[in-house]
Amino acid sequence: MVTIKDVSRLAKVSKSTVSRVIADNGYVSETKRRAVEEAIATLGYRPNTMARGLRSNRSNIIGGVVLDVTSPFYAQMVGGTQQACRDAGKGLLLSSGFGDTAEEERAIIELVDRSCDGLVLNLENPIRREVADIIRAAGIPVVMVGASDYPVADGAVTVDNAGGAEAGMAYLLDQGHRRIAHLGGGTAHRDSRQRVRGIERALEARGLTLDDINVEHGTFTEQYGYDAIKRLFAHKAPYTAIFAGDDDIAAGAVLALKELGYRIPEDVSVIGFDDNFHARHLTPALTTVRQPIGEVGRIAAEMLLKLLSGHPLEQKSVIVPAELIVRGSVAAPSGSAKS
Amino acid sequence: MVTIKDVSRLAKVSKSTVSRVIADNGYVSETKRRAVEEAIATLGYRPNTMARGLRSNRSNIIGGVVLDVTSPFYAQMVGGTQQACRDAGKGLLLSSGFGDTAEEERAIIELVDRSCDGLVLNLENPIRREVADIIRAAGIPVVMVGASDYPVADGAVTVDNAGGAEAGMAYLLDQGHRRIAHLGGGTAHRDSRQRVRGIERALEARGLTLDDINVEHGTFTEQYGYDAIKRLFAHKAPYTAIFAGDDDIAAGAVLALKELGYRIPEDVSVIGFDDNFHARHLTPALTTVRQPIGEVGRIAAEMLLKLLSGHPLEQKSVIVPAELIVRGSVAAPSGSAKS
DNA sequence: CCCTGATGTGGGAACGATCCCATACGACCT
DNA sequence: AGGTCGTATGGGATCGTTCCCACATCAGGG
Structure with a gap:
């Protein structure tokens, strides 16, 4: 595996400088930046997620719990969430609760343990105190989908x-x-x-x-x-x-x-x-x-991403309108249908 | 955050012993094991995934790329995969390729970088050489779904x-x-x-x-x-x-x-x-x-899990039968329908 | 001419686990 | 008594980053 050390050696700079180039922060001269980028390219260096996560306590992964991935309906929600995550360069770690409280809690705790940066939760049941405490202790933001009154939620998206x-x-x-x-x-x-x-x-x-x-x-x-x-x-x-x-x-x-x-x-x-x-x-x-359930999933992820980037939400609770779609299964009642 | 060190201090043993208790390997006397377990419980210790992953180069996460999460059809597949992963205590990190080669490759590389232990791939397009090399270099097993002839595949599940x-x-x-x-x-x-x-x-x-x-x-x-x-x-x-x-x-x-x-x-x-x-x-x-697409997703995950546990597959390629479901849209042709 | 602040760079201590190695002790055999 | 083996335990290097801190250089102001 090619590490940051290999890059620094090839570019004739310190690890620190390479790190600064990667993270694009701190002072780096244009010459060295170029040298580092070149070294990265020739070596095909890709940073180790684990090491990065261990040190910085961030994983670039968002955890999602959804009632049931299998259902076409929720699949669409997941699709929206996933797309928003991907656009932001985040991964989506997915779990299903299948409407079972114990299962939902297990899923949440597991996501917290996996150092998810934030959670999008679509749950059947309210979160128990202990689980809420675990989330809070980890200090990660939570956006609820479909319910707005949970204690841990930093944001919520619901359909009208x-x-x-x-x-x-x-x-x-x-x-x-x-x-x-x-x-x-x-x-x-x-x-x-x-x-x-x-x-x-x-x-x-x-x-x-x-x-x-x-x-x-x-x-x-x-x-x-x-x-x-x-x-x-x-x-x-x-x-x-x-x-x-x-x-x-x-x-x-x-x-x-x-x-x-x-x-x-x-x-x-x-x-x-x-x-x-x-x-x-x-x-x-x-x-x-x-x-608009895909939309809901997308908005939830976007709210979470905004929270993660340090900006507060201007709207803690977003309500997405539902729209009447007229097709062919409704007509005037036959008795009154005197056209 | 409570670490392994805190546990070892409370249980009056070394970090090594705690680690052995957690991993359930090596020699640990019954007395110490009990003490450690007790300490873990009172402190509410949960191991840090990142640190563990960095050191052991394993993440307990399986990566999945699926053509389109949004589609009900694939959602069912994902459901099967997810369930099998969950039963084995693994997480499922999900990406969609949406039938786009570049997107699929990006997704695969990202999953590899996130130290996934293995991959379940359901792709529209064949894997390019370079991407295959990245997977191979990472040394992680791959199970293909829906296509059996890709170079990197250690296993494959297809429907008949x-x-x-x-x-x-x-x-x-x-x-x-x-x-x-x-x-x-x-x-x-x-x-x-x-x-x-x-x-x-x-x-x-x-x-x-x-x-x-x-x-x-x-x-x-x-x-x-x-x-x-x-x-x-x-x-x-x-x-x-x-x-x-x-x-x-x-x-x-x-x-x-x-x-x-x-x-x-x-x-x-x-x-x-x-x-x-x-x-x-x-x-x-x-x-x-x-x-039986949910079944397919489940079997693929199970094959991968088997590979991960070190056992070779007795069948590299599994073909799942498709079954005729007779409902009401077929009858004998009217000309010949002389009953 | 010294001081300050902006810019640039490297050294090295963390992060929290795993796991190799050294050590210790008792049992058993020769 | 000495050697070997199985069991039990701890020390500490190590994984690949990030990030704090020290230090160097240079410009500009007093």
Whole structure:
């Protein structure tokens, strides 16, 4: 392995000077700088990350914990984070928590131990005190994704779930729907609660309340969407529109509705949330609320990078807007569709 | 920061003994071992990764380069790799090449520089000599995913594209189809070429050749599938079955066929490849050939881990079978459907 | 002419682990 | 008694950087 010593020997300068050239700080004369750069090139010298990290206590690696890398949705988030890191010359060390608290904590501690310069965390569960202390003791900045109220967070990025849900609900209501069911992801999820809140706002803006529709709580799974529809539509068609908590639920709902012989959107309208990679591929293409999740991952990384470079954040909490994407799964209710 | 020295002081032993306890090698008496473990616990000592890495030249980190983290397909692969790494107590440092040679090389070199213990590579392009030399100089093992003929590879995992395609084609032929078009992903991709080879085998087993069907080459995109169908079916229905190069192409083909008024599978059968997330969600659900891609990622990591532990591989090249998944997009051709 | 401050350079002590080597002791054999 | 071997322990060099400090030189001001 070629070391800084080899370079210094070839360039006829001290190790210190080489180090200064590499780090581009301190005083170096133009002549020596040139000599060092030449020596580096001829020897093919690449600094040893470990030695550098040991001495400077920095690794140029950012740690990321994400709920589930496997999921297409989070994959997109990771993509954004990774790209931002790469552009800044940082590596991304990745772990998944898979929604398990113990696993998430293990992952976090491991990332801290690996001397990550900072963390981007997308967690299912709140961080326990002990883990928070470990992070704090290491003195590394943390940006949370999807939740803003954790004690250790120096920054947070969230999607405007309420605003997005409000737009979606407003769209349904303005199309004339009144018999609406919301198949939510469950009150345990903050995202889910915020979406219900947005739905409520849309209703209130039109003189209605949550009691005027049916709000159900299940899980963010296709299975739940499928089962819920089969149950709700067992005997008759009680609703003209379904607002699914996410696109997975929507997919299950669409499948169930089709099996029951309902046409979409003629008989029943369906709207989703997320704009999954696959929303476009449903038949009909799913009208949904897009979460710009890649963007979220990118912004989180950029916030972290800014913190790492010593600049304070002008905005500790960034809320990214969610946008209604109109495709083909929503129409005016058949009763009122007198065009 | 609490160091090994602090532990040794508290446990009244030397640094060396503490190190031996941590690494669980060498001779340590039961008494001292207990004392050290106790000291570690009370101090909350966690070894410094950098120092350890510098000295031992090992990082316990595995580097992964994947074509595109953003894609759901590769995300699943990454998931498998990550899980295997985690189970072995290794970290996974991730990079994406996005199909760009320069980017892929940059990513590889960076991973080598970060002292990764080994690499899992899923690349679009062959590795250039210089990069291969850098990897070799670092002396770290490499497992390739999806391609087996690179010079630096110590192991390789591939999916049996030919076998899968053969099964798919056999299925179409056995249903009675003879007027078949294959919309391939393009000869530039080895996967694509192997699939054509499998199709050929199925034909030959039945006394036919590739000339008896229509083999087209496009790209692995929905757009291509859509355009190809619109072109081929412009005036009449020349084919009773479409074998798409992957599920994206299949999705585009299905959309185009529907727009042209063909029923699937009554008028035209469609079969895909991959078993993407959305294959199940197409209407009708897509009959396709499943690539167990998560499995592939896991196996690749396991091979690498085995190499890292010093054991040679009993199989340098592992070929994972692809399985035909029968759903609803294939039926017997209408002409021959005399049930 | 001395002092100060800016510029330039090298020496060498850290950083926190690993691991080689020296040493010690008891058991057992010859 | 002396030698050998297995077990147990500590000392300290070492990994490749960074970075503090000492020192040198030179210009400009008092």
